[in-house]
Amino acid sequence: MLSKDEKNDLEEFSGRVIVEENFDRDNYSIKTISGLSAMKRAGIERVILDAKEGLALINGTNVMTAITALAIYDAKVLLKNATKIFTASLESLCGVSDAYYYKIHELRAQKSQVDIANQICEYFRGSHLIDSNIGEVQDSYSLRCFPQVVAPIKDTIEFASKIVENEANAITDNPLIIIEAERENKLFSGGNFHGEFIALVSDYMKIAIAELGNISERRIFKLSSHFINNGLPSMLSIDPGLQSGIMILQYTAASLVSENKVLAHPASIDSIPTSEDVEDHVSMGTIAARQFREILENVKKIIAIEYISACQALDLRLRANSDFVGQASEKVFGKETAKIYTKLRNAGVKFWDKDKVAYIDIEKTLELLKDEL
Numbered sequence: 001m002l003s004k005d006e007k008n009d010l011e012e013f014s015g016r017v018i019v020e021e022n023f024d025r026d027n028y029s030i031k032t033i034s035g036l037s038a039m040k041r042a043g044i045e046r047v048i049l050d051a052k053e054g055l056a057l058i059n060g061t062n063v064m065t066a067i068t069a070l071a072i073y074d075a076k077v078l079l080k081n082a083t084k085i086f087t088a089s090l091e092s093l094c095g096v097s098d099a100y101y102y103k104i105h106e107l108r109a110q111k112s113q114v115d116i117a118n119q120i121c122e123y124f125r126g127s128h129l130i131d132s133n134i135g136e137v138q139d140s141y142s143l144r145c146f147p148q149v150v151a152p153i154k155d156t157i158e159f160a161s162k163i164v165e166n167e168a169n170a171i172t173d174n175p176l177i178i179i180e181a182e183r184e185n186k187l188f189s190g191g192n193f194h195g196e197f198i199a200l201v202s203d204y205m206k207i208a209i210a211e212l213g214n215i216s217e218r219r220i221f222k223l224s225s226h227f228i229n230n231g232l233p234s235m236l237s238i239d240p241g242l243q244s245g246i247m248i249l250q251y252t253a254a255s256l257v258s259e260n261k262v263l264a265h266p267a268s269i270d271s272i273p274t275s276e277d278v279e280d281h282v283s284m285g286t287i288a289a290r291q292f293r294e295i296l297e298n299v300k301k302i303i304a305i306e307y308i309s310a311c312q313a314l315d316l317r318l319r320a321n322s323d324f325v326g327q328a329s330e331k332v333f334g335k336e337t338a339k340i341y342t343k344l345r346n347a348g349v350k351f352w353d354k355d356k357v358a359y360i361d362i363e364k365t366l367e368l369l370k371d372e373l
Helices: 004-013 035-042 053-058 062-092 102-108 111-123 146-168 196-224 247-263 285-320 335-346 358-369
Strands: 016-022 029-034
Touching: 004 035, 016 035, 029 035, 062 111, 062 146, 062 196, 062 285, 062 335, 062 358, 102 111, 111 146, 111 335, 146 196, 196 247, 196 285, 247 285, 247 358, 285 335, 285 358, 335 358
Parallel strands: none
Antiparallel strands: 016 029
8 A cells, every 4th residue: 555655756756747627818817736646536446566677667778769669660651651642643644654664673672672663553554644645755753663663661670670579679788686696796787778779760750751752742743734744734733823733742742751850860860978987878769769750740740641632633634635534444554553542542532623611621631641552
């Protein structure tokens, strides 16, 4: 049983939770209760830590490892979705298939590049839009070089996964009690708490995922510009000038890309000495992990915007070509493109025949991207 003083300490040190907030302009006030009381109200049991468990949680790499592990899982899902959405963009821009010819990629001898190029060919199989722009020899880099850019991103994710898996199964706190040590004092002070593995991996992932957003935004821009989108209207609007089409979507993507460039600065190259210079070099791994998560969320939004834009362009292709009028999407688009096009439309993201509030469609699209399309 806890004493009265111990109960008071629990209340005091469990933090505060806002339960009531008055936003009256002239009389703002809030009501809080202790975190412990809030947990009781919510039916959440308090975790009772045994000896050394609290130290292990705060003096190891647990938090940064957990953040990075969850972000890597989401990055794997996003990469698969981004490849399918890229293929939709490629079709909507009447891309040239030569760039995905298997021999080109085999000559590079990078397995992940070969695999991605083969996937793309499989996704657009049966498309009436691919190679339909007669006389076009090659596409811009954001289309033509997709396998060469995304393959190293895929390899980076796989590399990071192995490091994080090792870390998640490791003993990383300090000091450690090593029973089998051949001395009477079994307590050892070491440095397994240092987060350099996770810090460097998170910084590496920041760069890789930011690149996925960079090349996606270039395709969104290409789709929006009637100078380079192979015959589509300006801003993918049916009434350019009066209706702004995807203009604000492209602005949003560009803004997120610029923000990612700042966040991608490596956290691991920084270190501030603390504890009278005993802790004179630290990893900044939790900062790197949080920035990785933030970049990932930004890139999800960029990919969602490309998804909306590509499907808008596909609809415009259907409307512009008399041979396609009245045709079902699966009769015109590649098999995977038809599938994800239908999925987006069924989710309530419809053709933009006039200006609308963009964030609503972005949020609907983000829900789809939580899982593999």
